[in-house]
Amino acid sequence: MKILVPVKRVIDHNVKIRVKTDGSGVDLANVKMSMNPFDEIAVEEAIRLKEAGKADEVVVVSIGPAQAQDVLRTALAMGADRAILITVDGTVEPLTVAKLLKGVAENEQPGLVILGKQAIDDDANQTGQMLAALLGWSQATFASRIDLGADRAKVTREVDGGLQVIDVRLPAIMTADLRLNQPRYASLPNIMKAKKKPLEQKTPQDFGVTVEARLRVLRTEEPAVRQGGIKVANTAELFDKLKNEAGVI
Amino acid sequence: MYRAPVKEIAHTLNHVAGMKKALEEGLYGDLSEDLVDAILEEAGRFAGEEVAPLARIGDEKGAVLEDGAVTMPPGWRELYRNWCEGGWNALAAPQEWGGQGLPMTLAVAALEMWNSSSMAFALGPTLTMGAIEALDRHASEDLKKTYLEKLVSGEWAGTMNLTEPQAGSDLNALKTRAERSPDGTYRIFGQKIFITYGEHDLTDNIVHLVLARLPDAPAGTRGISLFLVPKYLVDEDGSVGPRNDAFCASIEHKLGIHASPTCTMIYGDGKYGDQPGAVGWLIGEENRGLACMFTMMNNARLAVGMQGVAVAEAAYQKALAYAKERRQGRAPNDKGADKGDDMSPIVSHPDVQRTLLTMKAMTQAARAIAYSCAHAMDMARLGGSETAAHWQERANLLTPLAKAFSTDIGVEAASLGLQVHGGMGYIEETGAAALYRDARIAPIYEGTNGIQAIDLVMRKLPQSGGDHVRGFIVELRETAERVRGANMPELGETASRLAAGIDDLEEATDHLLSLVADGKAESALCGATPYLRLFSLAAGATMAAGGAVAGSNADAARVARFLAENLLPETAALKRQVIAGEDSLLAAAGLLDVNG
Numbered sequence: 001m002k003i004l005v006p007v008k009r010v011i012d013h014n015v016k017i018r019v020k021t022d023g024s025g026v027d028l029a030n031v032k033m034s035m036n037p038f039d040e041i042a043v044e045e046a047i048r049l050k051e052a053g054k055a056d057e058v059v060v061v062s063i064g065p066a067q068a069q070d071v072l073r074t075a076l077a078m079g080a081d082r083a084i085l086i087t088v089d090g091t092v093e094p095l096t097v098a099k100l101l102k103g104v105a106e107n108e109q110p111g112l113v114i115l116g117k118q119a120i121d122d123d124a125n126q127t128g129q130m131l132a133a134l135l136g137w138s139q140a141t142f143a144s145r146i147d148l149g150a151d152r153a154k155v156t157r158e159v160d161g162g163l164q165v166i167d168v169r170l171p172a173i174m175t176a177d178l179r180l181n182q183p184r185y186a187s188l189p190n191i192m193k194a195k196k197k198p199l200e201q202k203t204p205q206d207f208g209v210t211v212e213a214r215l216r217v218l219r220t221e222e223p224a225v226r227q228g229g230i231k232v233a234n235t236a237e238l239f240d241k242l243k244n245e246a247g248v249i
Numbered sequence: 250m251y252r253a254p255v256k257e258i259a260h261t262l263n264h265v266a267g268m269k270k271a272l273e274e275g276l277y278g279d280l281s282e283d284l285v286d287a288i289l290e291e292a293g294r295f296a297g298e299e300v301a302p303l304a305r306i307g308d309e310k311g312a313v314l315e316d317g318a319v320t321m322p323p324g325w326r327e328l329y330r331n332w333c334e335g336g337w338n339a340l341a342a343p344q345e346w347g348g349q350g351l352p353m354t355l356a357v358a359a360l361e362m363w364n365s366s367s368m369a370f371a372l373g374p375t376l377t378m379g380a381i382e383a384l385d386r387h388a389s390e391d392l393k394k395t396y397l398e399k400l401v402s403g404e405w406a407g408t409m410n411l412t413e414p415q416a417g418s419d420l421n422a423l424k425t426r427a428e429r430s431p432d433g434t435y436r437i438f439g440q441k442i443f444i445t446y447g448e449h450d451l452t453d454n455i456v457h458l459v460l461a462r463l464p465d466a467p468a469g470t471r472g473i474s475l476f477l478v479p480k481y482l483v484d485e486d487g488s489v490g491p492r493n494d495a496f497c498a499s500i501e502h503k504l505g506i507h508a509s510p511t512c513t514m515i516y517g518d519g520k521y522g523d524q525p526g527a528v529g530w531l532i533g534e535e536n537r538g539l540a541c542m543f544t545m546m547n548n549a550r551l552a553v554g555m556q557g558v559a560v561a562e563a564a565y566q567k568a569l570a571y572a573k574e575r576r577q578g579r580a581p582n583d584k585g586a587d588k589g590d591d592m593s594p595i596v597s598h599p600d601v602q603r604t605l606l607t608m609k610a611m612t613q614a615a616r617a618i619a620y621s622c623a624h625a626m627d628m629a630r631l632g633g634s635e636t637a638a639h640w641q642e643r644a645n646l647l648t649p650l651a652k653a654f655s656t657d658i659g660v661e662a663a664s665l666g667l668q669v670h671g672g673m674g675y676i677e678e679t680g681a682a683a684l685y686r687d688a689r690i691a692p693i694y695e696g697t698n699g700i701q702a703i704d705l706v707m708r709k710l711p712q713s714g715g716d717h718v719r720g721f722i723v724e725l726r727e728t729a730e731r732v733r734g735a736n737m738p739e740l741g742e743t744a745s746r747l748a749a750g751i752d753d754l755e756e757a758t759d760h761l762l763s764l765v766a767d768g769k770a771e772s773a774l775c776g777a778t779p780y781l782r783l784f785s786l787a788a789g790a791t792m793a794a795g796g797a798v799a800g801s802n803a804d805a806a807r808v809a810r811f812l813a814e815n816l817l818p819e820t821a822a823l824k825r826q827v828i829a830g831e832d833s834l835l836a837a838a839g840l841l842d843v844n845g
Contacts, residue, residue: 014252073287185299186291188336188349195284 001111001148001170002057003046006101007039007075009068010121019222026121026220035071038116040078042176044183045146046114047079054148055112057081061104063097065089069199076194077186083199088211096204096211098130103207105135110171112153117142117175128175138168141175251301251563253293253362257613259286260805261358265796266620268354276631277352285355292359295335300366303328307369307508308683312449314500319448319510328370329451333403337363338374342381346397352631353548357555357623361616364559368687369508371559373406373446375552379545380407380458387533387541388477395483396456406452409549410441410459410478410514411542418700420460420539421469425516427461427476427529436526437461437478437495438517443694447512448480448497454489455480459516459529460538467536475538476529478516494527496520505686546696547626547648553695554619554651557659560688561612564666567681569605571670572596595669603815604669608662610812613805614789615655621792622647642717646709647788653701654785656691663688702777705784706761707770715762722758725751725788728795735798739806743794746813747787753820754787757827775834776827783823790817 011017012032020027035043046058060075061084062068072083086100105113118125132139140146144163145156149170157164158177186194204211232238242249263269263282272282303324310322321329332338341356342348356378363371381400384393399405416422425439437459441447448455457478466472484490494517501511517526533541572595580597595601622644629640663685667674674681692698710718729751733744757780764773790812797805 070283070287073283077287077291185295185331185335186287187334188288188291188340190336191287191291192284192349194287195279195281 001055002059002108003049003055004101004105004108004110004113005039005042005046005058005060005075005080006097006104006113006115006127007043007060007062007071008036008116008119008121009033009062009064009071010036010119013037013120017222019220023219023221025217033067033070035074036116036119036121038118038120038176038178039071040116040183041178041180042114042116043075043078043080044181045176046112047184048181049112049146049148050079059084059108059110061086061101063088063092063100072199073194074186076197076199077191078184079190080197082197084202085199086202086204086207088204090211091213092211093213093215094124094126095130095214096209097127098134099209100204100207101127101131102134103209105131105171112148112171113137113173114143114146115173115175117177128173132173135171135173138170138172139174140166140168140172142177143174144177144179146174146180250297251366251566252297253289253365254562255286255289255293257805258293258358258361258616259289260800260802261613261616261620261796262354264800264802264805265617265792266354266624268352268620268624271352271354271624271627271631276627280351280355288351288355289358291335292337292362295332295337296362296366299328299331300363300370304367304370305680305683307367308505308687309507311507312500312510314448314497314510317448317496317498319450319497319500319512321449321451321510322508325370325508326451329373329403332374338377338403339401341378342401343385343397346381346385346393346401348381348401352623352627354620354623354627357551357620360552360555361559361562364556365563367508368556368560369506371556372506372509373449373451374403375549376409376446377403377405377407378552379409379549380456382545382548383458383475383532383541384477386544387475389530392477392530392532395487396477396479399454399487400456404452405454405456406446406449407456407458408444408447409542410444410447410457412441412443413439414442418697420473423460423462423473425459425461427463427474428526429463430526430528435461435476435529435531436517436524437476437529438526440498441514441516443501444497444512444514445509447510447514448500449510453481454483457495457514458532460542461529463535470539472536473538474535475532475541477532478527478529482528492521494518494521494525504689505683506690547644550648550652550695550701551619551622551626553691554615554622554653554655556691557655557657557688558612558615558619560659560684560691561608561615561655561662564663564681564684564688565605565608565612567679567684568608568666568669569596571673571679571681572601572605575671601669604665606808606811607816608665610793610808610816611658611662613793613808614786614812614816615651615658617792617796618647618785618789619651619655622651639717642712643721645712646705646717646721649701649705649709649781650785650788652695653692653698653705653781654789656688657698657782659688659691660685698781699778702781703774705781706773706777707765710758710762711765715766718758718762721788722751722755725754725791728791732791732794732798737798737801737803737806739803739810740794740797741810741814743806743810743813746817747791747794750787750790750813750817750820753824754784757783757824760828771835772831775831779823779826779830783820783827786817786820786823 012034018027049055058080060080062072063086115128140155142158143155144158147154307322313320339348344350427435459476459478460473481489497512498515499513575595576592580593583593583597625640625644629637667681667685670679670681673679729747761773794809797809
């Protein structure tokens with residue numbers, strides 16, 4: 001079985017986010033970028049399934065600027081077999097990404113697509129679901145455990161208030177939640193080998209998809225600065241402040 | 250917590266040391282700039298996320314000796330195993346034995362990261378690296394086959410056994426004896442002290458490289474041979490066999506690097522085995538042991554230099570983080586004036602900024618020298634026979650600077666970092682004191698910094714009759730001219746400061762060269778230590794500025810400017826010490842009652 005794992009290049013999770021002065025978005029100039037952490041979990045899961053003998057090839061795909069090659073190389077260094085880069089400059093919305101991934105899935109015919117449940121830059125949490133709808137495949141989102149069979153899979157999902165186990169028919173779309181696994185570090189020999197693994201370059205036209213913006217960003221702003229706390233003398237004062245200043249009760 | 254400065258490291262490799270050019274010329278085979286970045290990135294991640302969190306427990310619990318066995322701090326065995334599985338131990342090792350054969354320059358950059366996250370951790374593999382090199386260059390094929398693969402993978406570890414109680418810096422006095430055995434092996438008897446990682450539980454076997462004297466050996470250093478003495482004898486099939494008669498009698502209680510076991514090793518005491526003596530195998534030829542040791546001495550000195558750079562970087566990061574958090578006083582330039590009586594974070598006070606930038610600039614100067622030294626070693630090996638001698642001399646020249654200057658500024662930066670923490674820095678909780686304690690050994694071991702200064706003046710300056718150092722100074726001037734011609738406003742007055750610093754260096758160099766040529770060793774040695782500092786400041790500042798220009802790096806230019814305008818002026822005073830310090834030194838030396 002072939003597993004397809006889409007990965008996104010996002011602002012590194014350690015970077016302190018700054019909003020552009022004109023409010024048009026987040027400042028990405030000279031900022032460290034890396035693989036979306038949820039996608040890293042997805043790559044790890046695919047590699048583990050391959051190591052367990054349940055899959056025979058892991059293909060990673062990224063949609064983004066030429067520099068997205070770096071995150072594909074990272075995935076290859078972790079153990080993925082080959083990579084596809086669909087070069088697009090500027091913002092790509094989840095629906096466009098899903099359409100492009102549909103094209104990739106139709107070419108590659110994977111038994112399973114594992115995505116990160118969401119990207120940490122826009123937190124959209126839509127691509128996996130949209131892709132499942134476009135392909136008409138089963139979906140198992142927010143997975144914290146995947147038991148892969150030959151033509152079906154049992155997936156444990158993290159839902160509000162507990163865990164839900166579902167049984168889905170393959171091929172299927174799965175999205176990885178935080179607790180699915182702990183991604184590995186790439187070993188030095190694998191980093192060296194990654195350089196020699198195939199990386200195929202594509203464009204949206206190859207899939208007959210036009211990249212267009214359907215959403216308009218009105219404003220981006222930083223969260224309000226946290227004010228210093230104060231000590232209240234007694235509960236009466238606390239109630240007063242909650243009621244009259246904060247207006248929460 | 251330490252985060253590897255991957256961008257600064259890559260900048261220094263590419264634009265200061267000259268790695269970018271070497272890559273473009275194809276000297277490193279398949280290696281490319283993006284691959285170097287990927288390696289640095291992942292090494293940095295492992296260092297920051299996996300090694301650094303275990304540094305504190307290493308410092309607090311330390312290595313513990315019980316019944317001749319050393320237990321490493323909690324978590325360290327697993328850490329070491331994961332680190333080896335990542336292939337990091339094999340980075341620079343020969344491909345023939347399972348290594349990646351990557352350049353020294355890259356190995357040194359990685360070494361910086363391991364040392365920044367925990368110097369005590371990085372020390373063990375540093376020793377193994379030295380043992381691999383010694384065996385690869387000098388050992389018989391049989392020994393290589395038996396030991397190298399496992400040393401390269403990290404399954405076994407290596408040590409260096411030089412020091413004895415009466416033979417520290419001076420190996421003439423070495424007493425450990427070796428006797429020829431009829432089967433072609435040797436039997437080793439004696440005691441070695443200060444043996445780093447001489448005993449531990451990280452690996453299944455420990456391969457000791459031991460200097461000893463044969464019964465008929467000439468006196469002095471011409472009568473020393475090098476032997477391989479494994480902790481466990483190795484069976485025909487390569488598996489670990491019976492215990493050899495070598496054991497750890499005690500470990501030292503030290504100021505720092507608590508997790509690095511510093512052992513007294515006893516050979517041939519009759520504790521193990523049924524025949525007298527620890528079984529050893531000769532490496533290289535009889536009585537040529539010191540020559541074997543010397544081939545790797547440069548690398549070992551550079552590796553220790555990296556400890557200085559590394560601790561300085563870690564100290565800077567820690568101090569900066571604290572200075573942003575801690576609020577005291579009101580800085581004159583604090584922009585948050587509307588906050589009324591609020592105190593400013595101490596990082597906004599000019600004096601704290603000076604302290605932090607001094608740490609940062611010194612670190613960058615030392616890193617520039619050390620990486621350039623590693624690059625010279627690579628070029629001597631790979632750059633073709635025509636230039637090999639030139640690059641070897643360059644490596645020789647830069648090695649004492651890379652060792653002594655880096656480790657001196659390591660201690661200074663750790664001390665300044667502690668200072669930034671104020672009273673809290675003196676309290677172990679912040680970790681600032683631990684860095685200071687760790688850093689303090691580096692100017693001492695692997696040839697004290699005083700010996701490095703002697704080496705620089707007496708052996709390195711006279712290379713090619715002084716032509717090499719003069720050529721190097723010409724190169725520094727060319728770099729300074731490029732800085733002058735660069736259109737980078739961030740550089741301020743850097744170019745003219747560099748020119749003045751290089752003038753000081755040239756004058757002091759000429760002075761020492763003529764003293765050495767006239768056989769006036771005592772006069773030359775009076776100024777050796779200030780000269781090494783002068784040389785390092787001038788070279789480090791020039792390299793840093795040149796790199797900023799070559800890489801069009803505005804941040805690096807700001808650091809280089811601070812270095813040139815605030816720290817480099819010290820060269821004028823140092824030059825005075827070199828040229829005119831002798832008389833007062835010798836006059837005052839009478840107070841020391843030397844013969845008393």
